[in-house]
Amino acid sequence: MQWVHLPDRGSWEVLLKRPTKDSTSLEGLVDEVFKVVSSDGDQALKKYTETFDFVALNDLLVNSAEIEAASGALSDTLKEAIELAYQNIYAFHAAQKIAPVHVRTTEGVDCWMENRAISRVGLYIPGGSAPLFSTVLMLAIPAKIAGCSQIVLCSPPDKDGNLHPAILYAASRCGVTQICKVGGIQAIAAMTYGTESVPKTYKIFGPGNQYVTAAKQWASRLGVAIDMPAGPSELLVVADDSAVADFVASDLLSQAEHGADSQVILVTDTPEIQEAIESALASQIRELPRQQIAQDALANSRGIVLANPEALADLVNAYAPEHLIIAHRAEEYLLEHIQNAGSVFLGNYTPESAGDYASGTNHTLPTNGYARQYSGVNLSSYSKSITYQRIRPEGLQNIGPAVETMAKAEGLQAHANAVTLRLKALEKNFTEK
Structure with missing residues (x-):
């Protein structure tokens, strides 16, 4: 992690630059895959799955026997953890229901608004080295609460042609209506156009690599809505000497291990904490199975020392982080003045990983500065509002x-x-x- 002390505001833009890649170079490939999937349907999906995922599939759909086997493959401890997370996520999102709004604007003029679910939604769940079954919970639970009648899940198969059992178990628990063994650009194309196995959807949710991100942006040009622009995961921590160095280091590393292109930022007005946090990082990173990934991410990351809480708040707003942890005595001031963040975690005992899994808030959040104008996924993401009037x-x-x-x-x-x-x-x- 590179440290910068008291940078002038004119340098902030360069200092806070994210390690994102330009996806425009992928547009030719995305366009080609979309066209082939549009014309060849399932045949194209199988061809691309063999090309990109190195597995030949006879059937793209997960059957009930596979779901049953997945349940048996998981430990009771993991199933209990998933159930706890399910209940908390459900409770938080169910509380977001909005009652119809009725207003008599003028005598004889009645106007009202009601929400209606998006009937068909597509969920993309990454597989690979970190199968994100927690994202199944985050995306499918609010879809079910909102009343989406068709919830289609796509995720890339492993080399044996299977999906991770925890993904299947979570999808079944959440009421996903169709589970498809297809990933990458071709999965987004399938949910955009529809194929013999994969239904066409009206809005696509979920994270993914640069190919999936480019494909979602392409789908949005073709009349399919997406949850938000997405990029590598990121975290900004605001801390002073009231923060516990070991805790701060663990939070920075928990985000850094997502991927080599992730970014973490530590901002402080207490330069004395630098040595303790650097020491904690060096100690903890040695114990991580994904040590190299975290190390690569830290190379993209910064420790920034500023003069006062006012500057801290201004820098947070300039960066607009996906995740924001505040472990600082000036918490009240910072909360009042920070406007741009995807999700905020307060105090020494609120790790960002709690929000990733089981506290109840949604972990599908705007990255790459889009927290300036986008919200994270919530119940309203799965519905649209219709207004009515009678005169x-x-x-x-x-x-x-x-x-x-x-x-x-x-x-x-x-x-x-x-x-x-x-x-x-x-x-x-x-x-x-």
Whole structure:
């Protein structure tokens, strides 16, 4: 981790640059895969699975026997942990239900809004060296609560043509309706167009590597919504000498072990903590199975010493981290002034990994600075709002003249006529009576 002391604000943009790759170079490959999947369906999926995942599949769909076997393959301890996480995630997201909003804006004018579930959603779950079964919980539970009728899950198979048993177990527990052994660009293309085995979906959720990210962005050009732009995982820790150095180091490493392109930032106004945190990092990283990955990520990372809490808050807002840990005496001030963060973890005993797994909040969050304008996945991500209105005769008489005036001012005479005809009809009926 590189340390920088009291950098001037003009250098922040360069200092906070993320180690992201330009995905535009992948667009040719993405376009090709999408076109082939669109025309050849399952045949293309099997071909690309053999090419990229090195396994030939006869059937792309997971069957009930595989799900049953997956349950038997997991320890009771892991199943109990998944159940605890399930209950907490369910409780937090169920509490986000929004009741219909009814407003009488003017006498005779009633307006209301109700949420309706997105009927078909696609969930992408990475496999590889870290099969993210926790992401199944994070994506499928709110989909089920929202009332999505079709929940399609795609994940790349291993060399034996199987999905990790924990992914299958979690998907079954959450009510996923279809589980498909397909990953990468081809999985996103399948959920965009639909194939013989993979249903077409209306919105795609989930993290992935640079190929999946580029594919999701391509899908968004083709009329399929996505949860958010995504990139490598990241963490920013704001700490002073009230923070426990071992805890801070463990949080930095827990994020760094995600991938070599992950980034962690430590920001402090107490330079004395640098030595203790560096020592804790050096000690803990030696014990990690993914030591090299974490080491590579730390090479992309920074320790930044600033002058005061005001500067700390400004730098956090400039970076807009996916995850933010605050272990600092000025917590109240920082919370008041920080506007840009995906998810915030407060105090010495709130590790970011708790949010990744079991506290209840969602770990699918905006990265790469998108926390400035995007929220993390939540219940509303799986629905859309529909507005309704009913205008009674007296209501049209109350607002009609204003509508006529505004429509004419915009040069839209037909808009005005739609009101004028009704007002004249009301006036005639009133006169005749």
